[in-house]
Amino acid sequence: MCDHHDKLRSNNRDLQSIEKQWDRREFFKKTSLGIGAMALGSLLQSEKLWSAVNPVAGPIDSLNSFAKNKLGLPHHLPKAKRIVYLFQSGGPSQLDLFDYKPKLKDMFGQDLPDSIRAGQRLTGMSADQTAFPIAASTLNFKQYGESRAWVSDAMPYLSEVVDDLCFIKGMHTDAINHDPAITFFQTGSQQPGRPSIGSWISYGLGSDNDNLPTFISLVSKNGSGQPLYSRLWGNGFLPTEHQGVQFRSGKDPVLYLGDPENYDGNDRRQMLDYLKKLNGMAYDAFGDPEINARIAQYEMAYRMQTSVPEVTDTSDEPDYIFDMYGPDSRNPGTYAANCLMARKLLEKDVKFVQLYHQGWDQHGNCPGGVKYQSKNTDQGTAALIKDLKQRGMLEDTLVVWGGEFGRTVYSQGQLTETNYGRDHHPKAFTMFMAGAGVKPGFTYGETDDFGYNIIKDPVHTHDFQATLLHLFGIDHERLTFKHQGRRYRLTDVHGDVVKDILV
């Protein structure tokens, strides 16, 4: 493992003294390995010697992906091997998509009863409204499939696959504004700084394909609205190699994969090997785990030179696949194209693919906005589900669709016969999942006649996160990381697995 600095020696006085220290450490390491092998075998992880107590830091050896996993994971037999999380940023209006409330039609324009709002805090955007007029959805709802699930006509394609979906209508969250709410969904905490779900899973389960990142995020270029920050797919305090890798939303998802002009790339391996030695020396001297992350990422980048062109090349996809995902899918970087890309990544066993589509923040012109957003996403989402299904991937791939909160039943701003706006609503909204280990054609939870409060089977953000980890074979209470003197987990001190939606 560590034969590397024998040859590299400095003739600078100061450096020589440091080198002596290395030699001493080297001696300890080697003896420990020699004698330890007698009895300790795999018990002894010499890299632990100098690093912080941190089970995955230490020189990265990409070869032993199964041994990387010293955490004793998965805790139980996983149902899901990989996931695509279609994040609908902005807070899609459940009332105009899935949560059908026919009684609201009769209450058009009436004030939302105080007993329903019950003092619930509102955002600064509608708190000083003098009235909270009820706005029934102007979209038409119909029941679809054998499961008779309600879907509005904004999503004609999704309505074809409802029998594969598991709707959760009783979602609720703690935050009422975009950034804290997204951060809460992605990291389990409203304050930035914690690892994203994908990072936790990468840390806990490692990679299934060493040639591609374990956690990849794609932001569609045809959505705009509240900004997204890279920390949403950040690793927080986990080792840096678990950070989500963002693919660009353009023709070249990863830049500079090809060799520059006049360079044949033949000695790149050699160059990287030397670089690794140098970095290894730096790691031995400083013990900074970021150096390991750097070494690992160089290696990953090297392998991605061949693996990425292979996945991002859609030229061998038949026409009917493009047609299924819709015309956008030929335009790289759109939501539909990202859905297709997600399928290709999942096919290559990338564990966590996270899509983001912005623009679901309909404070005004809600019906039009919802239709517009749906037009850009509906076909891609539905096609992805069909495509995964025909490839047998729904058996072990989880699909999640959802935003950071829902929208209010009362109109923000002026209510007319045909138009209204809706403010943020964290107390009840709808998400859906499909695939690995989740009941298909199932609806869980229920809201009151106003779609304002949950009256049956609430699912909190932390419950959702616990369930997600559970499907991956992880007990959310046992996947922890010690940082600043205490152990952290994705669900903090909360979260119950929602057993009722599992098959």
Add this chain to the structure above:
Amino acid sequence: MAQKNSTPWVDYVIFGLTVFLVFCLIFESFIDLPSLVAWLGRWHPLILHFPIVLLLMAAVIGLLNQIVPKLLLTIATLSALVTAITGFFLGTESVPKGDLIFWHQWMGAGVAFLAVVWYWLSTNHLQQTYLVKGIQVVLILLVGLTGHYGGMITHGEDFLALPRSKKLEKIPEDPLIYEHIVYRVLDNNCIGCHNPNKKKGELLMTNINELLQGGESGPALVLGDPGNSELIRRLHLPMEDEEHMPPDGKKPLTEDEIQILERWIALGASDTLKLSHLDNSEPLAGMVKKMMDSGTENSWAKLPKVADSTLQNLASDYVTIKRIASNSQALSISVFLPPEYDPKNITDLKRIANNIVELDLSGIPLGEKEMELVALCKNLEWLEVDRTPITDMEFAKIIGLENLRVLKAYETGISDESVAVLKDFKGLKSLYVWETQISDQGLSELREALPSLHLDYGIDPELKTEFIEKDTIVDSIQ
């Protein structure tokens, strides 16, 4: 004859280590070890062999009324202390401490302290007293127990349990609820005490009639009413209640097991009820299925052991090998196409063929050799050979993989000839065969042979053309 120690520093070292150990044990919860010190704990499994051998030797010599060599006792005592201390370090790595580690730690400390007392007595010329004899006997017992607990920590609690004669049989596809599920729960947890030989509380559980008959206090079950059934009542009592079943010390039933019994009683405690009779919304169905799933985990328990090092040798950037769960011998393998493909990447897996339960070879230019390897994977449950150039000839190699559950063979060259092979996969649940040469007739033949098979032949060609027309729907909404 034992003399006053001529090298007093040994006494100081022993005294020092003893004080240190006491300190560690008392202030355990406040100690946060630097990683180098924690690492010393890793030596515990090596060092512990010394005190076991030396202390046992010394104690036996003493009990045989021979003089225990001073040097032997000194080294034994020292090694016992060092072992206890390193063991303590090692223990700090596993938080929270389980029962096993807890007992092991305190008994280990006990061994060390007893050794120190003996050492102290012998330096004070008290070799042959009864007190020392007593210490020797206790030491032998305690060393054995400590070692046993330690063994259970590393090798699992039932490592030394006698091999159980009754083998857990696989639950059949459509089990009888009483015979295959309920009886299994009772057999595992209750029948040990409620059988014709023991007959506790006059209650027999070996067959359904006896169970319905009940015991001392009357019927154990009230059909259709689990809440009023004596048997269920006892399962729900708090653990410390005298009447809780199984009585204290025994592993209580899991939540699921209790619910299985409850639902079975609620549905009338019939012995003819089958899984297929149950509605999908009936919670019993879900719990039974879950139990059947864990049954497959049990069947993996019989797989041969594979060492991490073997896996490490076979894995590469393009061959990912994973254990299905952390401590399982069942493997899941995915192969990716390297820049230069060599069938050896796959055929080398022969060494671990028996352990492979999931194999993903999609998109690899497979040939006969690779399919021969697949045929060797007798325990294979999940196979992906989609988007490969295989034809009927290669596919025929894998006939008879009876555990296969999921097979993905879309976009391959197989045709109706392979239907015979497919029909033979009796356990097959899902099959993906679109874009193959299999004809409609072949498919219907297959459907007849395997009625419960989920057959996916992709998206209907009519739909495919429809997609394009559908694009207009969305425009009309806007």
